[in-house]
Amino acid sequence: MAYPPFVLMFGKEFFVNRYRLLGWEFRDVAPKQAIRINTMNVGGFNVVERLESLGVKLEKIPFLRDGYWVIRSDFSVGATVEYLLGYYSIQEAAAQVPATLFEDLRDKLVLDACAAPGGKTVQLADLMDNTGVIVALDVNGQRLEALMNQLERCRVKNTVVYQMDARRVSNLGLKFDRILLDVPCSGNFATDKEWFKRRTLRDVERNARLQRQILAEAAKVLKADGEIVYATCSLEPEENELNIDWAVRNLGLETVEIDCYGEEALTEVFGRKLDDSVRRCKRIWPGKTQGFFVCKLRRRR
Amino acid sequence: MCANLGGVGEKGVTEGGVIEDFARLFGAELSLDERFVVKRGNRYFLLDEKLKDSTDKREGWLYSGTYLGKVEGQSFHPSFPLLFVIAEKAKNRITVDDKSAWLFVCGRDIFKEGILKIEGSRRKGAYTLVFNRHGECIGYGKIAKNLDKLKSGLAVKNLLDIGDFLRRERTAVQEA
Known part of the structure; x- marks a missing residue:
């Protein structure tokens, strides 16, 4: 959307008006904390019952196999013995969706291109039952420390970690069966109280450009029958539908129907018509969860 | 550690x-x-x-x-x-009660009063793994006094516990 130069492209009013134009009426939300059971580590017992015996009240998240909302806890669920032993991870509900969209992860070569701090890497390892290989990349050394701590805590065995910009992944000389692009994004107000004060449309556009570069590199290293899952926690269409529309038109990729929590994505954004296949992506407006966008891509057939 | x-x-x-x-x-x-x-x-x-x-x-x-x-x-x-x-093969093992397990995970030493079971070496200076009552290894320590004779007080000096993950996170936050 081209704005005339006198329009202030930041602030709550600006973004809330954009959401209205996209069909969503802004409201304040407070998503509940969520956990995800690491099934690979809890073979012999029920970790939910064990947490409940400690006084933690949990509620099954209906659209996730291993996810639970924390309804009440008198202590931090990030400081229990069960957490420290890797029986579960703290992972927001919508953030648990992307990794579940891949088909048949066992024994596959998987790229987690923007992996730190590692919540989704651990989830991938869990879904793979520690088989195959995950190549986990991130550019930020400090965040990689957090990732490696997560891998150790959750007893992940199938991952190799590189400090690398996702835009350089073809340098590894590998072709991947599955690629998770949980790309750096502008985030959303549901998880950041200062979001409207901190973000401008310039940030959104800068992130969108970076995301396209990552998408283009991922397309280069995808096997012929491979799958890419693209995800952001941004509500801004530049980082979501517009990027997927661009990828479909320029990278020889096509969207794949997915069955998960969320609404059909937009195919018209601020008056601009997008490729109809973009509707297969899912847009999650903030409510029970934070805001999110997910999409599955494969080579055009 | x-x-x-x-x-x-x-x-x-x-x-x-x-x-x-x-x-x-x-x-x-x-x-x-x-x-x-x-x-x-x-x-x-x-x-x-x-x-x-x-x-x-x-x-x-x-x-x-x-x-x-x-x-x-x-x-x-x-x-x-x-x-x-x-832990799957170790002979030196100490199992502790819930309170001692939690204190151990918080970095504290183990007192004789909290020990439920001792397997393997009981001698001062020996290394032992520490388990909670669920049979989960929560760290290891060094026996501080001969456990056969000890009636109460400090029994195992904490050398490493799983609470280390939290301490690493705090250190990372402070460094950021």
């Missing part, structure tokens, strides 16, 4: 048998496949065939497979996955 091995030890697949020696402190014999134990800097990792093949061809990785621990000077700092492997 580490075991000082003094640089002596029987030969193993790791340099100077550092990991095997560490396991022996608890009465456990480890048989690591030397083809798949890789030293990267001062850190040891246990890989499988696929990871070995991948990392052999591509240098520059930071972490791979199962992290086993690191050597700093004369000291070996084990990882928790290594402790869990050792």
Whole structure:
């Protein structure tokens, strides 16, 4: 959307008006904390019952196999013995969706291109039952420390970690069966109280450009029958539908129907018509969860 | 937070048998496949065939497979996955009650009053793994006094506990 130069492209009013134009009426939300059971580590017992015996009240998240909302806890669920032993991870509900969209992860070569701090890497390892290989990349050394701590805590065995910009992944000389692009994004107000004060449309556009570069590199290293899952926690269409529309038109990729929590994505954004296949992506407006966008891509057939 | 091995030890697949020696402190014999134990800097990792093949061809990785621990000077700092492997074979084991387990995870030592069960060595200076009543290894320590004679008070000095993950996170936040 081209704005005339006198329009202030930041602030709550600006973004809330954009959401209205996209069909969503802004409201304040407070998503509940969520956990995800690491099934690979809890073979012999029920970790939910064990947490409940400690006084933690949990509620099954209906659209996730291993996810639970924390309804009440008198202590931090990030400081229990069960957490420290890797029986579960703290992972927001919508953030648990992307990794579940891949088909048949066992024994596959998987790229987690923007992996730190590692919540989704651990989830991938869990879904793979520690088989195959995950190549986990991130550019930020400090965040990689957090990732490696997560891998150790959750007893992940199938991952190799590189400090690398996702835009350089073809340098590894590998072709991947599955690629998770949980790309750096502008985030959303549901998880950041200062979001409207901190973000401008310039940030959104800068992130969108970076995301396209990552998408283009991922397309280069995808096997012929491979799958890419693209995800952001941004509500801004530049980082979501517009990027997927661009990828479909320029990278020889096509969207794949997915069955998960969320609404059909937009195919018209601020008056601009997008490729109809973009509707297969899912847009999650903030409510029970934070805001999110997910999409599955494969080579055009 | 580490075991000082003094640089002596029987030969193993790791340099100077550092990991095997560490396991022996608890009465456990480890048989690591030397083809798949890789030293990267001062850190040891246990890989499988696929990871070995991948990392052999591509240098520059930071972490791979199962992290086993690191050597700093004369000291070996084990990882928790290594402790869990050792736990399956260790003879020296102490099981503690819930309160003692929680205090141990918070970095505290173990008092005789909280010990439910002692297996293996009871002598002062011996290393022992510490388990909660669910049979889960939550760290290790060094026996502070001969446990046969001890009626109460300090029994096991905490050397490493799983609360270390939280302390690492706090350190990372402070450094950020």
